[in-house]
Amino acid sequence: MSNQDLINKTILFVKEKLENAEGGHDWFHIQRVYKNALLIASGETCNETIVKLGALLHDIADSKFHDGDETVGPKIARKFLESENVSEDIITHVIQIIDNISFKGGNNKKTFSSIELDIVQDADRLDAIGAIGIARAFNYGGFKNRAMHNPQISPNLSMTKEEYKNSQAPTINHFYEKLLLLKDKMNTQTGKEIAQKRHEYMQGFLSQFYAEWDGEL
Ligand code: ADP
Numbered sequence: 001m002s003n004q005d006l007i008n009k010t011i012l013f014v015k016e017k018l019e020n021a022e023g024g025h026d027w028f029h030i031q032r033v034y035k036n037a038l039l040i041a042s043g044e045t046c047n048e049t050i051v052k053l054g055a056l057l058h059d060i061a062d063s064k065f066h067d068g069d070e071t072v073g074p075k076i077a078r079k080f081l082e083s084e085n086v087s088e089d090i091i092t093h094v095i096q097i098i099d100n101i102s103f104k105g106g107n108n109k110k111t112f113s114s115i116e117l118d119i120v121q122d123a124d125r126l127d128a129i130g131a132i133g134i135a136r137a138f139n140y141g142g143f144k145n146r147a148m149h150n151p152q153i154s155p156n157l158s159m160t161k162e163e164y165k166n167s168q169a170p171t172i173n174h175f176y177e178k179l180l181l182l183k184d185k186m187n188t189q190t191g192k193e194i195a196q197k198r199h200e201y202m203q204g205f206l207s208q209f210y211a212e213w214d215g216e217l
C-alpha cells in the first residue's frame with residue numbers, strides 16, 4: 001500500500017471515530033492540526049508520514065472523555081496501524097507522539113523527543129491560540145458549564161492537573177493559566193512565528209473584552 005493510501009485510510013478511520021466528539025476535539029480540529037503540521041513540516045527535515053499519522057491520530061481518544069484513562073488512545077491507534085500492516089518502528093514513533101503531545105502544565109515530563117513530535121505538538125498548540133483558540137476555549141467552557149468571566153476569581157497558576165480539570169474557574173482565566181503561555185513553548189521556527197501573531201490577536205481580544213465588560217467603547 002502506498003503512503004498516500006495509508007494516509008487516506010487513516011483520515012477515514014479518524015473521521016468515523018470522532019463523529020460524536022465535542023466541538024473542540026472533532027474532526028475539524030484534527031484537520032486544522034494536520035494542515036498546521038504539514039505547513040511546519042515543510043520547513044523542517046523530518047519523516048512526513050510520521051508527522052501526518054501523528055497529527056491525524058493524536059486525539060483519537062482524549063483522556064478527558066475516558067475517565068482520565070490515557071491508555072485508550074494509544075491502544076486504538078496501535079490496533080488500527082497494525083491492521084494496516086504499518087511497520088513497528090513507525091507505530092512506536094506515532095504512539096510516542098500521542099503519549100507525549102499533551103500540555104500538562106508545569107509537570108509535563110517529556111520522556112521522548114523527536115522532530116516529528118515537536119512538529120505535531122506545535123501544530124496542536126497553534127489550534128489552542130488565536131481566533132480558533134478563543135472559540136475553542138469558550139466552547140469548552142460552555143460544555144463544562146463555566147462562567148465566561150468573574151472578576152472576583154483570579155487566575156491560579158499553581159493547580160495540579162486534577163484540580164485544574166475539576167475547577168469551575170471562568171473561561172477567561174484559562175487564557176492566563178494556559179493559552180498566553182503557549183507562544184513561549186513552541187518548538188519550531190515556523191511554529192514560533194505563527195504563535196506570535198495568534199498571541200497578539202488574543203491580547204487584543206482580551207483588551208476589547210475588558211473594555212466592553214466595563215461598559216466602554
Ligand atoms: P489539546 O487537545 O489541544 O491538547 P486540551 O484537550 O487541553 O488541548 O483542550 C482542548 C481545548 O479545550 C483547547 O482549545 C483548550 O484551550 C480548551 N480547554 C481546555 N481546558 C480548558 C479550560 N479549563 N477552560 C477553557 N478551555 C479549556
Ligand code: NI
Binds near residue numbers: 029033059124
Ligand atoms: Ni488536539
